[in-house]
Amino acid sequence: MDLLNKIKEAGVIGAGGAGFPAHIKLNCKVEYFIINGLECEPLLQSDKYLMRNKSDEIVSTAEKIGNAIEAEHIVIGLKEEYYDEVLALKESIKKLNSKVELHLSKTFYPAGDEQILVYEITGRTIPPGGIPLNVGAVVSNVGTVFNIFEAIQDKPVIYKFVTVIGEIAKPSIIKVPIGTSVEECIEKCGGTNVEDYVVIMGGPMMGKLISKEMAVDRVITKTDGAILVLPADHYLAQKEKMTVQHMKNQAKSACIQCHYCTDMCPRFLIGHPLHPHKIMRGIALSEDNDEVFKEALICCECGICELYACPMGLSPKRINVYLKGKLRQKGVKWNNTADIFQGHVLRDYRKIPTGRLISRLALNKYMSQKFEEGQEINPQKISIPLRQGIGAPADPIVKVGDKIEKGQMIAQIEEGKMGSNIHASINGEVVEINQNIVIRAIQVEVIP
Ligand code: SF4
Numbered sequence: 309m310d311l312l313n314k315i316k317e318a319g320v321i322g323a324g325g326a327g328f329p330a331h332i333k334l335n336c337k338v339e340y341f342i343i344n345g346l347e348c349e350p351l352l353q354s355d356k357y358l359m360r361n362k363s364d365e366i367v368s369t370a371e372k373i374g375n376a377i378e379a380e381h382i383v384i385g386l387k388e389e390y391y392d393e394v395l396a397l398k399e400s401i402k403k404l405n406s407k408v409e410l411h412l413s414k415t416f417y418p419a420g421d422e423q424i425l426v427y428e429i430t431g432r433t434i435p436p437g438g439i440p441l442n443v444g445a446v447v448s449n450v451g452t453v454f455n456i457f458e459a460i461q462d463k464p465v466i467y468k469f470v471t472v473i474g475e476i477a478k479p480s481i482i483k484v485p486i487g488t489s490v491e492e493c494i495e496k497c498g499g500t501n502v503e504d505y506v507v508i509m510g511g512p513m514m515g516k517l518i519s520k521e522m523a524v525d526r527v528i529t530k531t532d533g534a535i536l537v538l539p540a541d542h543y544l545a546q547k548e549k550m551t552v553q554h555m556k557n558q559a560k561s562a563c564i565q566c567h568y569c570t571d572m573c574p575r576f577l578i579g580h581p582l583h584p585h586k587i588m589r590g591i592a593l594s595e596d597n598d599e600v601f602k603e604a605l606i607c608c609e610c611g612i613c614e615l616y617a618c619p620m621g622l623s624p625k626r627i628n629v630y631l632k633g634k635l636r637q638k639g640v641k642w643n644n645t646a647d648i649f650q651g652h653v654l655r656d657y658r659k660i661p662t663g664r665l666i667s668r669l670a671l672n673k674y675m676s677q678k679f680e681e682g683q684e685i686n687p688q689k690i691s692i693p694l695r696q697g698i699g700a701p702a703d704p705i706v707k708v709g710d711k712i713e714k715g716q717m718i719a720q721i722e723e724g725k726m727g728s729n730i731h732a733s734i735n736g737e738v739v740e741i742n743q744n745i746v747i748r749a750i751q752v753e754v755i756p
């Protein structure tokens with residue numbers, strides 16, 4: 309079986325972003341194969357854990373993939389402050405006599421954004437609405453590369469390394485079978501330090517906020533990497549509660565058109581025609597200004613404009629999210645263009661130091677948390693979504709009552725459709741099939 313088929317069979321999708329199927333993404337020939345180890349969001353640790361502990365696997369697989377796609381440059385991007393990880397990767401490169409290179413970045417946000425990383429390494433701006441392939445690059449997360457290492461050994465994607473951080477008794481990086489509930493992950497880490505809390509799935513800037521009640525049913529999928537627990541009255545939790553109408557009223561009454569939001573916007577700074585201050589002016593005046601609002605489609609939702617730049621505490625990012633929904637309904641698209649875009653001359657001076665961002669977000673107390681590593685969860689029940697990441701749901705190939713083994717394929721993506729195969733992450737019995745396949749663990753009898 310060739311590499312792409314092994315990746316498809318094992319159900320590998322992008323581990324750090326939207327979950328694009330890896331066998332489709334890597335079906336190309338490019339100049340740059342870039343491996344993203346920058347852990348874009350503050351506080352997250354899972355990619356560092358992998359680079360520290362699985363450096364041989366990551367380097368050897370990066371080279372294998374890079375050769376398959378005929379990349380001239382195979383580059384792992386990570387932060388220069390990741391001393392242990394840089395050391396581990398350098399040793400692996402030397403030991404394996406590999407042509408893989410390291411690109412060491414300063415600690416700024418959002419250094420791990422795919423478009424920013426491509427710009428930093430290649431000096432090329434991906435056109436608005438485009439993809440790295442438009443400038444001769446393809447980017448995979450280190451977690452994806454590790455999953456491809458496993459796929460080559462015929463091991464499917466059935467677990468994730470998840471950072472559990474924040475108001476947690478024992479902050480940890482835990483190995484979690486796909487389909488385990490978020491609540492169970494929190495319990496495994498000793499529970500929370502506060503009674504009333506919210507959970508952010510992912511990092512503080514771009515993660516999705518859920519209530520503690522939702523954490524019971526929310527399960528870990530192939531794209532999850534972090535669980536951040538915050539007090540329910542934390543600034544980030546309160547900001548999420550604001551209605552769209554309230555945001556629009558604020559834009560009308562309080563936007564002083566200082567354009568700091570634009571000046572600090574990382575997409576504007578790599579040359580994209582994205583001007584959040586104009587969008588804010590537009591929404592204050594009318595709902596009907598698609599020529600200006602169209603710019604919202606190229607917003608990556610990094611949150612810098614509202615959580616760092618705006619002196620008035622307004623919400624350009626969430627206005628953009630709102631507009632994107634409306635524009636998509638109308639079928640408005642950003643047409644990829646062959647134009648060449650140039651980064652802003654002041655870009656280097658406008659990078660946001662991650663430490664300052666963390667202070668602004670009132671997250672300093674979680675910076676120095678010590679992590680327990682490597683614990684594994686053994687859930688009694690899992691619920692595995694049939695659709696994980698971009699594409700169609702996979703079709704179940706098991707039925708209620710079937711006994712299944714860990715690693716067995718339980719749902720398959722139809723030939724020709726975009727999506728990923730799904731595998732069981734524990735031994736057990738199928739007890740329910742809806743949009744998820746629910747499996748109850750089978751107790752193994754211990755014979756005295
Ligand atoms: S969230 Fe704000 S700063 Fe980030 S890309 Fe969008 S407009 Fe720019």
Ligand code: SF4
Nearest residue numbers: 563564566567569618
């Ligand atoms: S930074 Fe805030 S106040 Fe200034 S233009 Fe942007 S939204 Fe308006």
